[in-house]
Amino acid sequence: MKSLIAFSLLALPCIASPAYAAGPDCAALQAPDQKPDADSVKRAERAWLVAEFRGDVDTVGCMLESDYTEVRFDGSIGHKEDILKGAAKSKGSTKPIPTVTWTGVVVKGDSATAYSVQDKQDVDGKSQKLFFTDTFIYHDGAWHPYFSVNGAAVTNLKVKE
Numbered sequence: 001m002k003s004l005i006a007f008s009l010l011a012l013p014c015i016a017s018p019a020y021a022a023g024p025d026c027a028a029l030q031a032p033d034q035k036p037d038a039d040s041v042k043r044a045e046r047a048w049l050v051a052e053f054r055g056d057v058d059t060v061g062c063m064l065e066s067d068y069t070e071v072r073f074d075g076s077i078g079h080k081e082d083i084l085k086g087a088a089k090s091k092g093s094t095k096p097i098p099t100v101t102w103t104g105v106v107v108k109g110d111s112a113t114a115y116s117v118q119d120k121q122d123v124d125g126k127s128q129k130l131f132f133t134d135t136f137i138y139h140d141g142a143w144h145p146y147f148s149v150n151g152a153a154v155t156n157l158k159v160k161e
Contacts, residue, residue, distance in 0.1 A: 024061070024062055031143075044143035049100070055091030064084075066080060068080040068083065070083070072150055113134070114136070
């Protein structure tokens with residue numbers, strides 16, 4: 001019991017310390033003037049895309065829910081920490097921000113799902129349509145992604161029902 005008390009007392013100054021508590025001002029890093037509407041979801045999507053492509057880890061970290069999960073194009077599962085690592089690698093990048101074509105945004109109270117498509121080229125230079133679905137929750141005055149599914153159209157896919 002003494003070691004638990006000693007640990008608790010030693011940890012207390014760190015937790016109470018302003019330097020420990022200091023982090024990014026998440027409210028300031030969100031897309032401005034968000035409401036529970038489709039336009040705000042689109043602006044949040046754009047802010048997320050730009051932040052990720054420019055390596056703005058603070059903004060991405062503030063936007064994504066702690067339990068953010070994505071199903072990637074290859075079927076693997078990614079989490080918030082994977083997105084943050086990827087964003088960190090883009091720090092200082094000047095790559096063009098992809099153009100998103102919205103196929104739909106559905107808002108139901110404090111939940112929203114955004115559907116979009118991007119035209120890209122695969123490694124062989126062939127044109128590919130990539131589909132994205134992001135699901136958000138609205139809290140603290142902003143939209144926060146918590147689940148995404150990414151997919152690509154497959155030519156001649158036949159599935160037995």
